[in-house]
Amino acid sequence: MSRFFDLVSKPAREMGGYSPNPPKQRAREFQPRLIRLDSNENPFGPSPRAIEAMRAALTTVHAYPDDDCIELRRKLATQHDLAPEQVLVTAGSTALLSLLCTTLLVPGLNAVTSERSFIVYSMAVHATGAQLIETPMRDDAFDLEAILGAIDGNTRLVFLANPDNPTGTMLDTNAVDKFLSRVPGHVVVVLDEAYYEFAKHLAASRKVAHPSSLEYVQRGASVVVLRTFSKVHGLAGLRVGYGLGPAELLTYCARMRNTFSVASVAQSAATAALDDRNYIDRVVASNTAQAEVLANGLSALGYRVVPTFANFLYCDVAEDAASFAERLLNEGVSVRPLRAWGAPNCIRVSIGTPEQNQFLLNAARKVAGRKSSVSVFRS
Ligand SMILES: Cc1ncc(COP(=O)(O)O)c(C=O)c1O
Structure with missing residues (x-):
């Protein structure tokens, strides 16, 4: 075995290597203007x-x-x-x-x-x-x-x-x-x-x-x-x-x-x-309105969307979500496929600005039903 395997603690040995970052670094190389709807961040920047x-x-x-x-x-x-x-x-x-x-x-x-x-x-x-x-x-x-x-x-x-x-x-x-x-x-x-x-x-x-x-x-x-x-x-x-x-x-x-x-x-x-009450109110109001826009848009494409109480949507795309997410990535928008959560057909989409959400919906419309074979999300 390796040099440190027997030296490190049992939990360190047994823990998986989950990384919270999506493969955006690689994605950025070919998509410098990538829209990130994969980490539930605030799309309006800092207060x-x-x-x-x-x-x-x-x-x-x-x-x-x-x-x-x-x-x-x-x-x-x-x-x-x-x-x-x-x-x-x-x-x-x-x-x-x-x-x-x-x-x-x-x-x-x-x-x-x-x-x-x-x-x-x-x-x-x-x-x-x-x-x-x-x-x-x-x-x-x-x-x-x-x-x-x-x-x-x-x-x-x-x-x-x-x-x-x-x-x-x-x-x-x-x-x-x-x-x-x-x-x-x-x-x-x-x-x-x-x-x-x-x-x-x-x-x-x-x-x-x-x-x-x-x-x-x-x-x-x-x-x-x-x-x-x-x-x-x-x-x-x-x-x-x-x-x-x-x-x-x-x-x-x-x-x-x-x-x-x-x-x-x-x-x-x-x-x-x-x-910063003004900023907070603006962010929250936009999220509430856009949650509906995004949910309606994804539902209209035939996907099951779970009503959200947060700044993201959980959506069943009825196919391999890693492949679906990769096709979206090729269109310039990053979402999170949920295989690691035991939901291989589901994605999590952060609610973005109105413009970002429209971009996502257009991209989803384009890629719906189109399959690809290699996935950057699987490695
Ligand atoms: C349920 C939940 N708790 C905590 C956090 C992390 O918060 P923090 O950035 O403060 O560590 C997140 C972030 O995605 C979350 O989804």
Whole structure:
């Protein structure tokens, strides 16, 4: 075997080599003007207030950042009506997923989530040597009965992506309330709300009750709500996210994090982005309107589209999705085929600007039914 195979830890040996980036580097070589609808990024660029704040922060990057992100933490605490100790800022919400796993899991323990959910749950759990139990979905959504049934004495974490990525489905207030009332006390429930603002708006427009997850935290439930600056604020490249949860648990998590992990420029940008109400409202309103345009357009081509509560659509193209995505790539637009999620006929399409969405629909119209043989998505 190789030189280090016997030296590295068992989880390092056994973890797969999943890369979150689509093969865009290769795609860019032949498509320099590629439209990227593959990573659920904000198509409008960063919040202008965040850009201004980043410029101002550049002159102080010779100094280490504030390890506790005090200004941002206080602002988030005030905004959510919590104590600063109930807020933990991390380098993206994925960093907090890893911290929760290293804080609560060891080999022999487990976490529970649904199949076809956010791929980082699996990576974060397996890195600790613990087990991840994935229950089957029901109607493209989390089956909470199945999750309750999978919890045992060794379970420490449950991950609910709400809305789910990649299906875009959302659990409503009633479902989450009932679920939490039945979860045993030794389990921490992570409500991953990366798409919170989009979900809230889409739920209101469809008269669906969006869970008031903050109330769970305010009443001291064993719940950690995850939010991020990567989506509605357009700051994915900066890596800032946060958790809202029990102060004691977050203190343990904070001990496990890397020192100075949230860059000072990122802290400044995030703090400013919170005040950029005009930008947030514009992004959310466009997403709500365009979700419908894109869903109608794809449905008109004969594809099954799952109603979304996020900034992307889950779409069954009734053929090999990798091949379909490759044909779209050749037309200049990148979407995510979902074989790795166990959905070989499905793609996830991020909701772009109105122009990008029209481009995608035109490209989909062109490539529908046309097959190709070699796929860059398979390697
Ligand atoms: C469900 C879910 N949680 C978390 C994240 C990641 O957020 P961050 O960029 O803050 O690490 C994503 C990003 O795609 C997501 O889909």
